[in-house]
Amino acid sequence: MIRISIALTILASASMAAAAGHDRAGGELADPSSASSKPKSLENEFSGPLPVLSRSASRGAAEDRSQVDQNAEHPGQDVAMDAAASGALAPFTISPGVPHAASAVVLSGYDTAAHALRARGAAEGRLLSFLSARVEYEHGPANGPSDRVSLGLRATLLNQATHGVDLGTVVFYQPRDFREEGDVVGGLLLARRFARLTLVLNPLVGSDPEGDDQSFELRCAGLYKARSWLALGLDSRGRYNLSNDQKRVGQWGIDWEAQAGATAAFGVDHLLFTTLVGPSILRRTYLGLEGPGEHDQRFGLLAMLGAGGAF
Numbered sequence: 157m158i159r160i161s162i163a164l165t166i167l168a169s170a171s172m173a174a175a176a177g178h179d180r181a182g183g184e185l186a187d188p189s190s191a192s193s194k195p196k197s198l199e200n201e202f203s204g205p206l207p208v209l210s211r212s213a214s215r216g217a218a219e220d221r222s223q224v225d226q227n228a229e230h231p232g233q234d235v236a237m238d239a240a241a242s243g244a245l246a247p248f249t250i251s252p253g254v255p256h257a258a259s260a261v262v263l264s265g266y267d268t269a270a271h272a273l274r275a276r277g278a279a280e281g282r283l284l285s286f287l288s289a290r291v292e293y294e295h296g297p298a299n300g301p302s303d304r305v306s307l308g309l310r311a312t313l314l315n316q317a318t319h320g321v322d323l324g325t326v327v328f329y330q331p332r333d334f335r336e337e338g339d340v341v342g343g344l345l346l347a348r349r350f351a352r353l354t355l356v357l358n359p360l361v362g363s364d365p366e367g368d369d370q371s372f373e374l375r376c377a378g379l380y381k382a383r384s385w386l387a388l389g390l391d392s393r394g395r396y397n398l399s400n401d402q403k404r405v406g407q408w409g410i411d412w413e414a415q416a417g418a419t420a421a422f423g424v425d426h427l428l429f430t431t432l433v434g435p436s437i438l439r440r441t442y443l444g445l446e447g448p449g450e451h452d453q454r455f456g457l458l459a460m461l462g463a464g465g466a467f
Contacts, residue, residue, distance in 0.1 A: 234384050236428045239466035240421040241381035241389075243347060243356040247276060247419060247432045247460065248393035249377040250358050252324030252345040254288045254312050255280060261430065261464030267415070269436040269456025270297045276460070286312045290326070297438065299369075299397055299409050300337075306330045310345070322347040330362070337364045339371065352381045369399045377419075385424055391432060392416035408452070411439045415458050426467055432460045 235256065236245070243251035245261040260279035267274045273295065280290040292306040308328035316322050324345035331338045343360030358375040372395070379389035394414040417434025436458040442449040 234424070236423040236426050236464070236466045237381060237384060237387055237421065240387040240423065240428055240430065240464070241352070241379050242349075242354050243377055243379055244466065245421065245428065245430065245464045246356070246377050246379065246389075246391050247417075247430070247462075248391050248415070249356040249375045250278075250290075250310070250326060250345050251356060252312055252314075252322040252347050254284075254286060254310070255282050255466060257282055257467045259464070259466040261462060263430065263432065263460040263462030264295075265432075265458060265460030267296065267436050267438075267456060267458045269438045269454040269458070271454075271456075272297055272302075274458065274460065276462075280310065283309075290328075292328070297410060297413075299399065301332045304330060304332050306341070308341075316347075316349060322349075326358075326360075328362075337366065337369070339364050339369070341371070341373075343373075354379045369397070372396045372398070379419075385422060387419075387421040389419045390416065390434075391419050392434075408440045408442050411441050411451075413438045417458060417460075427463070427465045429461075429463050431462075432458070434458060 239245050239251075239255070239259055242253060243249045244253065244255060244259050247261070247263050258279070258281040260277070262275070262277040264273065264275040266272075275293070275295040277293040278290065280288045282288050288310050290306075290308050290310050292308075294304045294306075295302055298304060306328040307330075308326055310324060310326045312322070312324045314321060314323040322345075326341075326343055326345055328341040329338065330341060339362045341360055341362035343358055346357045348355050356375075356377045356379070358373075360371075360373040360375070362371040362373070363369065373393065374395075375391075375393045377389055377391040379387060379391075381387050392415065394412070396412040397410055399409060413436075415434070415436045417432040419430060419432045421428050421430040423429065434457070436456045438454045438456075440452045440454075442452075
């Protein structure tokens with residue numbers, strides 16, 4: 157009996173231990189808090205920043221749209237200075253680009269080489285996306301009248317964004333250039349931008365209808381937009397005249413001339429003031445009955461002040 161009691165006691169103890177172990181295992185599997193403790197902590201860790209990032213992205217996109225809308229409502233805040241820096245409002249050179257709507261510039265001053273007042277002006281208006289009409293006026297010494305007007309068309313052929321350089325062409329008719337016989341001028345307009353720096357080159361060739369008066373002209377400039385209200389640069393122009401017109405016998409004629417100077421343009425919005433100061437050279441020849449005679453070469457200083465605008 158004693159042995160049977162001991163065996164029953166041992167068997168009961170083993171059953172109780174097995175039941176207790178099973179209960180612990182089942183409790184661990186059934187307890188959701190222990191199994192989801194890590195995911196919940198991860199969820200709590202990332203649930204905060206995600207909405208913040210989403211709100212920040214939405215706010216940034218809204219600000220970008222607002223900036224685009226403001227730019228659309230107020231285009232070309234520095235349109236005059238952009239035009240000056242590109243050569244569109246330079247004293248001598250001509251930009252290949254067509255103006256947004258219209259542009260104009262007028263300068264006047266004194267040339268000690270010519271011992272005379274000089275004035276230059278240019279205005280142009282957009283006709284098509286690639287075409288504009290241009291009018292130039294010049295007052296000063298010449299082989300014809302002292303007041304001269306050029307009427308022409310200017311076209312853009314290539315742009316730097318697509319072809320790596322800005323290229324255009326221009327054709328002028330100058331009715332009072334050589335002894336009021338008129339002169340037809342054609343040329344190329346080239347420009348290349350390097351960030352804030354723009355280089356402009358204009359080779360021009362002209363001839364009168366009779367073919368006994370020709371002109372060769374080269375204009376070049378380097379322009380730099382230093383500030384939103386300031387553009388600095390160098391602008392120059394040289395012209396060589398070739399004539400065997402016997403109707404000029406007994407008169408002084410200009411063989412060639414050159415003007416160059418440092419330029420500064422100050423402006424805001426659509427208007428600007430511009431200056432040019434630099435050397436001037438003039439060579440004249442007296443045409444006698446037996447051919448060219450006395451020569452007269454002069455060096456001096458050219459100073460000009462003017463104003464312009466782009467729209």
